[in-house]
Amino acid sequence: MTSAPASGGIARNAAPFLHGPEVQAMSEVLASGQWGHGPVTEQFERALADYLGVQDVVALSSGTAALLVALLANGIGPGDEVVLPSLTFAASVQTILFTGAVPRFAEVDPDTLCVTAQTVLDALTPATRAVMPVLYGGRAVDLTVIHNQLRQRGVVVVQDAAHAFGSRTATGRVGADTDVATCFSFDPIKNLTTGQGGAIVPRTREEAAHARRLRLFGVEQSAAERAGATSYTVAGPGLRFDLSPINAAIGLVQLEHFPAIAARRQHLWRTYQRELSVLEGVALVDVGVDRSVPFNCVVRLPDSRSRDAVFRALHRQGIGVGVHYPPNHTQPAFARWHRALPATEQVAGQIISLPFHPGLDDSGIGQAVAALRQAVKAISPPRHLENPGD
Numbered sequence: 472m473t474s475a476p477a478s479g480g481i482a483r484n485a486a487p488f489l490h491g492p493e494v495q496a497m498s499e500v501l502a503s504g505q506w507g508h509g510p511v512t513e514q515f516e517r518a519l520a521d522y523l524g525v526q527d528v529v530a531l532s533s534g535t536a537a538l539l540v541a542l543l544a545n546g547i548g549p550g551d552e553v554v555l556p557s558l559t560f561a562a563s564v565q566t567i568l569f570t571g572a573v574p575r576f577a578e579v580d581p582d583t584l585c586v587t588a589q590t591v592l593d594a595l596t597p598a599t600r601a602v603m604p605v606l607y608g609g610r611a612v613d614l615t616v617i618h619n620q621l622r623q624r625g626v627v628v629v630q631d632a633a634h635a636f637g638s639r640t641a642t643g644r645v646g647a648d649t650d651v652a653t654c655f656s657f658d659p660i661k662n663l664t665t666g667q668g669g670a671i672v673p674r675t676r677e678e679a680a681h682a683r684r685l686r687l688f689g690v691e692q693s694a695a696e697r698a699g700a701t702s703y704t705v706a707g708p709g710l711r712f713d714l715s716p717i718n719a720a721i722g723l724v725q726l727e728h729f730p731a732i733a734a735r736r737q738h739l740w741r742t743y744q745r746e747l748s749v750l751e752g753v754a755l756v757d758v759g760v761d762r763s764v765p766f767n768c769v770v771r772l773p774d775s776r777s778r779d780a781v782f783r784a785l786h787r788q789g790i791g792v793g794v795h796y797p798p799n800h801t802q803p804a805f806a807r808w809h810r811a812l813p814a815t816e817q818v819a820g821q822i823i824s825l826p827f828h829p830g831l832d833d834s835g836i837g838q839a840v841a842a843l844r845q846a847v848k849a850i851s852p853p854r855h856l857e858n859p860g861d
């Protein structure tokens with residue numbers, strides 16, 4: 472069996488990009504004998520903090536672990552409600568439930584697939600203790616107009632920036648805003664990858680220390696302090712959520728090459744934008760590309776009937792299409808927290824994620840868009856059951 476090239480072209484919806492030196496970097500960690508939490512993980516944390524222009528970063532074993540630990544470090548638990556969009560990866564919702572809190576699903580703006588200050592306000596209840604905006608596609612979510620209001624109500628903002636490593640807000644990098652705790656994912660298909668991993672940008676030293684205890688068994692002392700002592704203090708809850716140096720070594724190489732990857736993702740997104748601008752019946756979901764490092768490329772079809780037909784046609788031709796995401800408020804596991812979200816339900820039926828990763832090139836995009844054009848043309852006209860266009 473021959474293996475597909477690592478980049479995968481348009482057959483893959485998303486894929487990691489191997490620069491090469493990752494292999495050597497991992498070998499060096501293996502040869503060093505330090506396979507558990509150690510200096511390379513801490514070096515990766517410092518490199519991330521330098522890149523983001525922040526004081527500190529806490530590396531975790533996954534983006535999911537980062538979200539869970541950030542919620543726990545902010546005291547979220549039983550009796551609390553966390554507002555988040557229904558249109559996100561199930562991981563966001565599961566982390567809330569694992570703290571003992573419950574999700575409160577909010578609507579998204581169909582143009583950006585992100586929550587807005589208004590949809591967050593609409594979802595708040597007296598039990599809300601946290602808001603988890605999801606930076607869909609890499610777009611920063613700006614809630615500054617309601618930050619004071621949220622603070623007065625005792626609501627913290629823990630953002631799911633799994634898609635948004637490298638993106639910018641109006642004032643700086645995503646993660647640099649000290650009003651919000653930011654969680655990144657470094658899983659294989661994210662803008663920056665460690666194979667598997669994640670990180671929190673904490674707002675305070677206390678939050679950082681708390682997160683570090685939660686990621687290693689609740690132990691107060693650092694690994695270095697523990698090595699020179701006959702005992703240690705278990706100060707609170709904690710599990711194993713630390714990032715292996717084997718993964719951190721991948722991350723250090725990926726971070727070194729990140730500016731080129733960020734530029735590549737912006738270029739590819741703009742190429743799609745140009746090619747799709749002349750295609751009728753297909754609307755591109757805007758990621759705010761000038762400030763964002765795009766994570767994906769999502770288009771909207773007029774209705775779910777045409778979406779399903781186009782998806783099937785592209786899939787049949789071996790084009791790596793996806794849907795991000797089936798909404799969570801209609802999932803069986805989250806049925807108790809279902810509420811009517813008409814805008815989310817409508818847009819979730821319209822979206823398709825096109826192939827998007829750094830291994831693509833302009834001709835691949837040309838092929839994907841040509842296939843999309845054919846598939847859209849082949850749809851029989853709608854029977855006027857739904858209002859086309861929007």
Ligand SMILES: *Cc1c(COP(=O)(O)O)cnc(C)c1O
Pocket residue numbers: 533534535536559560562563605631633634656657658668669
């Ligand atoms: C990837 C992702 C996560 C989870 O991150 P992992 O590193 O895969 O655990 C959470 N939320 C969103 C929106 C994601 O895309």
